Amino acid sequence: MEFFKSIYSWYRVLKDYRRISVTNDLAINFIRIMSIVTITLLLAIVGFIAVNGMQVLSWDFIFSPPKNNFTEGGIGPAIFGTISVVLLMIFFAVPLGVFAAIYINEYIFDKWYSRIITVSIHTLAGVPSIVIGLFGFGFFVLFLGRNLDELLNTGLLFGKPAMLWASITLGILVLPLIIFTTIEALKSVPEDHRNAALGLGATKWEMISKVVLPQARPGILTGIILSISKAVSETAPVLFLGCAFFLPELPVTNLNFGAFVIPMINPSEQFMYLSYHIFALATQSTNPTVTLPLQYGTALVLILTIVLLNIFAILFRYKFTKTFEKVRGY
Amino acid sequence: MKNPKIQINNLSVFFNYVQALNRITLDLPENRVTVLIGPSGCGKTSLLRTLNRMNELIQGFLYKGEVFIDGINIYDKSIDLVKLRNTVGMVFQKSNLFPKTIFDNVAFAPRLQGIKDEKKINEIVETVCTKAAIWNEIKDKLQTEALNLSAGQQQRLCIARALAAEPKILLMDEPATALDPISTAKIEELILELKSNYTIVFVTHNMQQAARISDYTTFLYMGQLIEFGKTTKMFTNPVNKQTEDYITGRFG
Structure with missing residues (x-):
């Protein structure tokens, strides 16, 4: 047994x-x-x-415009247009997003309506980009632009698809990303430091601007870079808002300051966009098989841009965590 | 007591409707070290933080009663919080230097007060660092990162930084708890030097430390003031049985 x-x-x-x-x-x-x-x-x-x-990637491909009915040439204007739109977008979206995040995290975090605002921003993040694009067209071009033209008697200046509206619409698209990354960055600043600043006689805004924001800066920059890479890869929002199939000239106006002539990006013009350019090459050209190498080249440039931006974001995040390891003492 | 620096009058404090302090009436003398003792959660820190109104940052804070500093009610509506917190400096349990240079940390308060003249700021930094007995250790590396200092140096730099705001009262919330014996001794020495010019309110869990550095002792228990008196008397001949038990280590 x-x-x-x-x-x-x-x-x-x-x-x-x-x-x-x-x-x-x-x-x-x-x-x-x-x-x-x-x-x-x-x-x-x-x-x-x-x-x-x-096979097609070269300096000439990056800088020259498309030639010979899209079968030759490069993507210079598309890169230029993408950079201009993204720059304008940063100009609109970053102040709005960062200050919204400061308001949510520093001023109303204990109020009942802060949750409503946060949920709304989450919803905004979930809206499909094509819907945001249509909203941009309907609101900015048809409503705001047309009415502005009527009000200011400017003919057809605002009431048409243009770079200005495209960048604002892209700004709306990336706003949740900027807000949430900024909130995360602000949250990671230790409460001890806020107490220290207030205890030394700082006002709330002095505490935010002199202690919290400098520490949160790398985190906020990470969010901005991620939002740029998101904006660069989007097609739908710019589709209705002045993104052109082909433009013979860059959207640039020369500003005359006496003897100086400064070329400036003109936000009322149409533009070419990298991601849309792939779509255009693949579907809109007379012979898509001939443009195939150019499509691959454009896609490669787009992917490289996004990878580079993300590497920058990772580097910033690394620096951010390094600072805080030191602050927390481990 | 004649001309107390801080008068606390019938003060009750609540956090989210939980009472933390219960009708405390207490007069703290000028240019003396008063130590607050009591078991954890008895309201020492809450009492300390009502003196520079830092409790207001905590959600659900309610108070009843009055606190006078130099005869002025600091909970009056006309009180400027910035001025109050300049008069009442605070040093926290964990050193909380900003991730800036040593110089920028100490110069933080003078710069906030609007002093632009770099020469004057230099002077202030040197004066307060000398007062905090840290000048000789840091004078050659003022422009290096403050967080590279040792923990004891960081805490003394925090004291220097608080002194730079030109306070009259220093609140210290267990400033030496996280430090080694040598750093603790240095901080205690420093407090004994500072008390000729500053009114110091000090929280500690260490009875020996309380006996060594303080002139007056306050014993709090469950949010109530049990006993207040001269340290020499409290530690040799306490009136209250609870005080005696706590000081001798029989409970708490």
């Missing part, structure tokens, strides 16, 4: 061991396979585009 008992107990031990080890191994292998599949997919897409795109 004792013998059987001992055998049974060994059996239990082995069974338990098998149960634990088998499911554990299964889970680990499953996770491993899934990660490999994901990474392979990513590498396949990027590699495929890189191999095909490298």
Whole structure:
């Protein structure tokens, strides 16, 4: 009897061991396979585009405009248009987003309506970009622009799709991202430092501007860079708002200051956009197969831009966490 | 007591309707060290933080009663919080230097007060750092990161930074709890030097420390003032049984 008992107990031990080890191994292998599949997919897409795109990639491709009915030339105007729109977007979205975040996190965090505002911003983040694009067209161009033209007697200056409206609409699209990353950055500033500043006789705004914001700056910059990479990769919002298939000239106006002539980006003009340019090459040209290498090249430039921006964001985040490790003393 | 610096009159404090202090009446003398002792959660820190109105930052704070500093009710509507917090400096349990240079940390309050003249700021920094007995250690590295200092130096720099706001009263919330014995000794020495010019209110859990540095002792228990008196008397011949038990370590 004792013998059987001992055998049974060994059996239990082995069974338990098998149960634990088998499911554990299964889970680990499953996770491993899934990660490999994901990474392979990513590498396949990027590699495929890189191999095909490298053939056309050159300085000439980056700087020159499309030629010969899109079958030759480069993407210079599209890059220029993308940069101008994104710059204008930063100009609108960053102050709005950062100050909104400061208001939410520093002034009304304990009020009942702060939750309503936060939920609204979450909802805004979930609105499809095409809807935001249509809203931009309906609100800014048709309503605001047309009425402004009528009011100021400017003919057709504001009431048409233009870079100004495109960048504001993109700004609305990235606003939640900027607000949430800024709130996170503000939250990570230790409460001790706020107390220290207030205890030394700082007003609330002095505390925010002299202690909280300098510490949160790398985190906020991370958010701005991420929002730029989001804006660069979007197509839908600019679709209705002045994004052009092809423009013979850059959206630039020369401003005359006496003897100086300064070329300035003209926000009332139409523009070309990188992501839309891929769409245009693929669907709008007379012979899409001929433009195929150019499509790969454009896609490669777009992906490289976004990867570079994200690397910058990671570097800033790294610096941010480093500072706080020191502050917290570990 | 004649001409007390701080008069606390029937003060009750609530956080989210939970009472933290219960009808405290207390006079604190000028240019003396008064130590607040009592078990954790007895309201020492709450009492300390009502003196520069830092409790108002906490959600659900309610108070009843009056606090006078130099005969002025600091909970009056006409009180300028910035001025109050300049008069009543505070040093916290954990050193909370900003991630800036040593110089910028100490110059924080003078700059807030609108002093633009760099020469004058330099002077203030040197004076307060000398007062805080840290000048000799940091004078060669004023432009280096303050967080690279040792924990004890950081805490003394916090005291220097608080002194730079030119306070009359210094509130210290267990400033030496997280420090090694040598740094603690330095801070205690510093407090004994500072008390000729400043009214110091000090919170500690360390009975020996309280006996060493303070002139007056306040014993709080469950939000109530149990006993207040000269330290020499309190530690040798306490009136109240609870005080005696706490000081001798029988409870708390």
